[in-house]
Amino acid sequence: MEPEREETILRFRRRSKRRKPRNHTQIPSTSSNDSALVVPTLPQEVITAILVRLPVKYLLQFKCVSKHWYALISSNHFVKTHLRFSANDFTRRRLLLETEKRRLIKRSHRHCSVSSLFYESVTEAFDLDYPINDPKRVVAIEGSVDGLICYSIGYDLVLWNPSTRKFKQLPDLMLMPQQTYNYRFNYGFGYDEALDDYKVLAIFDENCKCHVNAYNLKIKIYNLKSDSWRTLDDIQSEMIYYGSGKLLNGKLHWVTTVVYGGWGVMSIDLVDEKCRKVEQPCYGVENYFLTLGVLGSDLSVLCSHKRTDVWVMKEYGIKESWTKLYTIECPYRVLSPPLCTSFEGEILHVFALTLTICNPEDGLMRYPEVTNIDVYVDADAELYIESLVCPVLQNEPMTQH
16 A cells, blocks of 8 residues: 555645645734735836726725825826816716796706716716805806816805815905996916916906996916915907806817907907907808807807807808808897717707707707706806816815715
8 A cells, every 4th residue: 555655645745836826815813924905016007097087086086096096197297187087088088057946036946967968868966065165145157167166156266176076165246345346257268378377357347347348357366386475467348258267279169249349259368368350261151149058169159140150160260160050940149159079970969958969961950858957057068077186275274065
């Protein structure tokens, strides 16, 4: 029996030598003499490439993994890289809606997924919980850039990222806040690429409360990095500005009228802070009303008369590039500017106080079903994207709700 036993031992040893080691994590024992836990790691560039493609809600959770991941996800380079991915991801676009249960009685705000509106049978709208709110004061969305929303509440302004829930209340426009009660404001919110800074413009006049009067026009501009307001000197004082500024190509745009004159479109460049006139198309009608918007990378204008014509400027700054996309049989203010386009070319509007998707090829409309929404939808809808951009300066205390 002894030779057989020795042969069995030899065969076992030969098999053990041929067996490949398993590539798995070593399980540590409770003994202090055992080696430390060995965990295989991915290269840092691979980890970063994975993380920048994830939605914000997961990245906020992953900040708790380690100090290194917290520093990585909070870094300015990571935030900007993630922003580029989000801007090109249709699923990360959100739509802000102002709704009413009864017209001019009770207003509220909701947000929903843009991709769901186009491609799902039912879309759920979610309540929008503003960090600074007061039922006695009107909340209005003034603009959205890189996931940051600028909204006014009464005479106060707030920058807010609804994805991260971080916000910042802007300093008062006037040395004496009570002075603002005599003013009517029009705002614009944008990004200065040259300075890598976010700016808010306030256009106002002391003598008129129904609209911004051209006789005593003033413009102030706020820089996030300096956290301060200053006066803008280059003013087209003969203009009357309407609505909130629309951001495109580093410029804020407003519909304007000349005193005792016709309609126009003016821009204010956020880099050189100069006012310029934007050439309009030949509308071919009289007694019309203009509404400004942005469709993708194109400036858009609604020309409302007995019907509403939808125009876009295909090449910015080139008058001849203005193109009439389609006409809808509806009067003034029944149709919002075009909000966004699907991959198939359908265009989202607010039409007759409800969300509408229009096919410009045949003029057909369909109405997406949206839950948790009130009876009426206001035409002043706004798009934003999910991002990590922070409205709070590095040396400021963090404000979050």
